[in-house]
Amino acid sequence: MSRLLTLLFGRLPIGWLQLTHSRGRFFAAVAGVAFANLLVFMQLGIMGALNTSTVAPYAMLDADIILSSEDGNTLTDDGHIPRARMYQALGVAGVMDATPLFIGNLPFTLEDGSSVSLLSFGMDVTKPQFSASSIAPVLSKLSLESTALLDEGTRGMPDSVVEELMSGGRFVFETGGNTLTAIGTMDVGGGFLADGMMIMSDQTFLRVFPSRTSGAPNHILIQTVDGVAVDTVVARLDAALPSGNLRIQSMEASASNDLAYMATERPTGIIFGFGVFMGILVGLVIVYQVLSTDVADHLREYATFKAMGYGQPFFLGIVFEEAIVLAVFGFIPGFFVSMGLYAGLVSVTGLPVEMDASRAILVFLGTLAACSLSGAIATRRLANADPAELF
Amino acid sequence: MNDAVISTRNLDHFFGTGDARKQAIFDINLEIARGSLTILMGPSGSGKTTLLTLIGCLRDVKDGQVHVLGHELNGASEAVLVGLRRRLGFIFQAHNLHESLTATQNVTMGLQVHGHGDAVKQRKAAHHVLDLLGLADRRDYLPASLSGGQKQRVAVARALVSNPEIILADEPTAALDKESGHTVVQMLKSLGKARGTTTVMVTHDPRILEMADRIITLEDGRVISDELQ
Numbered sequence: 001m002s003r004l005l006t007l008l009f010g011r012l013p014i015g016w017l018q019l020t021h022s023r024g025r026f027f028a029a030v031a032g033v034a035f036a037n038l039l040v041f042m043q044l045g046i047m048g049a050l051n052t053s054t055v056a057p058y059a060m061l062d063a064d065i066i067l068s069s070e071d072g073n074t075l076t077d078d079g080h081i082p083r084a085r086m087y088q089a090l091g092v093a094g095v096m097d098a099t100p101l102f103i104g105n106l107p108f109t110l111e112d113g114s115s116v117s118l119l120s121f122g123m124d125v126t127k128p129q130f131s132a133s134s135i136a137p138v139l140s141k142l143s144l145e146s147t148a149l150l151d152e153g154t155r156g157m158p159d160s161v162v163e164e165l166m167s168g169g170r171f172v173f174e175t176g177g178n179t180l181t182a183i184g185t186m187d188v189g190g191g192f193l194a195d196g197m198m199i200m201s202d203q204t205f206l207r208v209f210p211s212r213t214s215g216a217p218n219h220i221l222i223q224t225v226d227g228v229a230v231d232t233v234v235a236r237l238d239a240a241l242p243s244g245n246l247r248i249q250s251m252e253a254s255a256s257n258d259l260a261y262m263a264t265e266r267p268t269g270i271i272f273g274f275g276v277f278m279g280i281l282v283g284l285v286i287v288y289q290v291l292s293t294d295v296a297d298h299l300r301e302y303a304t305f306k307a308m309g310y311g312q313p314f315f316l317g318i319v320f321e322e323a324i325v326l327a328v329f330g331f332i333p334g335f336f337v338s339m340g341l342y343a344g345l346v347s348v349t350g351l352p353v354e355m356d357a358s359r360a361i362l363v364f365l366g367t368l369a370a371c372s373l374s375g376a377i378a379t380r381r382l383a384n385a386d387p388a389e390l391f
Numbered sequence: 392m393n394d395a396v397i398s399t400r401n402l403d404h405f406f407g408t409g410d411a412r413k414q415a416i417f418d419i420n421l422e423i424a425r426g427s428l429t430i431l432m433g434p435s436g437s438g439k440t441t442l443l444t445l446i447g448c449l450r451d452v453k454d455g456q457v458h459v460l461g462h463e464l465n466g467a468s469e470a471v472l473v474g475l476r477r478r479l480g481f482i483f484q485a486h487n488l489h490e491s492l493t494a495t496q497n498v499t500m501g502l503q504v505h506g507h508g509d510a511v512k513q514r515k516a517a518h519h520v521l522d523l524l525g526l527a528d529r530r531d532y533l534p535a536s537l538s539g540g541q542k543q544r545v546a547v548a549r550a551l552v553s554n555p556e557i558i559l560a561d562e563p564t565a566a567l568d569k570e571s572g573h574t575v576v577q578m579l580k581s582l583g584k585a586r587g588t589t590t591v592m593v594t595h596d597p598r599i600l601e602m603a604d605r606i607i608t609l610e611d612g613r614v615i616s617d618e619l620q
């Protein structure tokens with residue numbers, strides 16, 4: 001290791017040798033950085049799961065533009081708009097087709113007596129082009145009264161039921177006083193939004209939600225004509241439709257607004273953001289402590305090096321070298337332990353907590369930056385190394 | 392006197408400020424010839440170390456002039472001072488070795504200050520000097536497993552390895568046994584002959600006095616005697 005670093009730096013890796021010389025301190029520092037990494041990874045993991053589940057329903061849909069009420073903050077919040085907007089929209093140039101989308105929550109009692117909630121989507125089954133390619137082929141089967149597709153990731157759903165459904169079987173269940181028959185599965189994953197999801201025809205939806213009417217869907221999905229920019233159509237719709245209580249957004253904009261809302265306006269998002277901040281702070285303090293004690297302990301050696309003619313860049317180099325060593329050696333265990341905890345979290349909560357490469361790289365770069373910052377603060381102590389005091 | 396590598400004119404030095412201001416060096420005028428071995432003597436507190444640190448660019452010269460290797464130190468920039476320090480070799484009373492570096496690595500530090508060279512060559516050079524000082528079998532030891540005398544010899548090797556033009560030593564033989572103290576001074580003396588290396592050394596060791604070219608005695612910050620041998 002020391003040889004390798006010598007080659008890399010073109011000088012003796014003093015920082016590395018110095019850090020590893022006192023084993024106890026080195027391991028404490030590495031453990032500290034790893035712990036800070038762990039904190040940050042866990043917060044980001046849960047935040048990522050929150051984001052994934054916020055936009056998960058979008059994956060079931062295939063549309064370019066979504067018309068929503070201003071009452072709902074996200075796709076799955078309550079809020080209805082008049083179906084008349086759909087007919088008005090169909091008259092706008094560039095709009096190819098439109099369909100209403102109904103959304104509601106259904107309680108579902110599991111075999112063990114516990115109750116979960118199913119986020120239910122009601123769609124026009126004669127327009128499968130508005131649903132994702134994995135769902136579209138089976139959508140027409142939902143024209144059978146009181147049938148639904150059930151999310152295979154539904155929390156608490158017995159494996160036997162899922163297997164039965166996947167092999168073409170059926171599953172009859174009670175929900176809110178109605179009997180529904182699941183005739184197939186889809187793979188969405190409820191995450192934070194609900195315990196599971198369900199798709200049914202708009203007709204079935206209106207039967208199980210008697211208070212809803214066909215004239216007031218939650219959203220209207222629009223597909224545009226090929227070759228016309230989505231933004232252009234959004235602008236035309238803006239001009240053509242009455243503006244009261246109506247939001248017109250491209251699907252992408254709607255999804256990213258939902259994410260922004262969850263991250264900055266909802267307490268969960270803020271709490272996780274704060275957790276990340278705390279993790280970074282813990283890391284900064286630990287690394288600063290270790291590096292500044294290390295500088296203080298070696299003032300005599302540094303003073304000797306100063307007397308020999310080493311300049312300030314050399315000393316800064318040592319401290320930054322130490323910072324980078326701590327970042328790298330702390331990140332590795334932090335990363336692997338986090339992977340383990342992610343797996344644990346997935347199996348316990350069913351949340352879509354996943355490690356992705358960009359997060360790992362981001363956290364690693366952040367660790368490097370935080371360690372370097374701590375190092376930069378610690379170098380202020382270098383000024384105390386006075387070679388005149390050596391004799 | 393253009394052969395003088397060190398010269399001082401009207402050199403004073405004060406410690407402290409205000410009421411606590413105290414003069415430690417009074418009007419010192421010296422010229423030290425290239426290749427010579429000069430010994431500084433004097434009672435404790437007479438200013439020997441202070442004079443050495445002034446010459447060695449470790450303390451700022453504020454009153455009077457000090458000329459070292461063609462540079463005036465009074466008012467010199469930090470860059471000039473750092474550059475000069477690289478041409479000097481210091482041997483301190485304490486060894487000041489880096490505890491995390493082996494003997495060879497400590498000595499290598501004396502070379503790397505001149506730039507990042509060929510690591511293999513540097514190791515060879517370090518081994519050569521360590522061998523000369525009788526440490527061939529201690530090359531890869533950490534300071535913690537060396538005796539006091541061995542550590543001091545590693546420190547000597549570190550100062551000598553880069554062939555400095557001037558060696559400044561403050562009681563370097565105090566921690567050495569009789570024989571290795573003699574070896575070290577003998578080395579310094581022959582370096583003076585062979586390469587023109589100039590040595591200024593503070594010592595009370597009577598066995599070394601005989602080997603000096605010149606003995607300067609200080610008292611209360613002034614030169615009270617200056618004898619050529």
Ligand SMILES: Nc1ncnc2c1ncn2[C@@H]1O[C@H](COP(=O)(O)OP(=O)(O)OP(=O)(O)O)[C@@H](O)[C@H]1O
Nearest residue numbers: 406407414415433434435436437438439440441442
């Ligand atoms: N950093 C300092 N601050 C204030 N006064 C100092 C400082 N260093 C030395 N002195 C004073 O300057 C005078 C000369 O000290 P110096 O260390 O040069 O003596 P010395 O001849 O090396 O003595 P010794 O043989 O004990 O090492 C002394 O009176 C000492 O008290």
Ligand SMILES: [Mg+2]
Nearest residue numbers: 391439440561
């Ligand atoms: Mg002294």
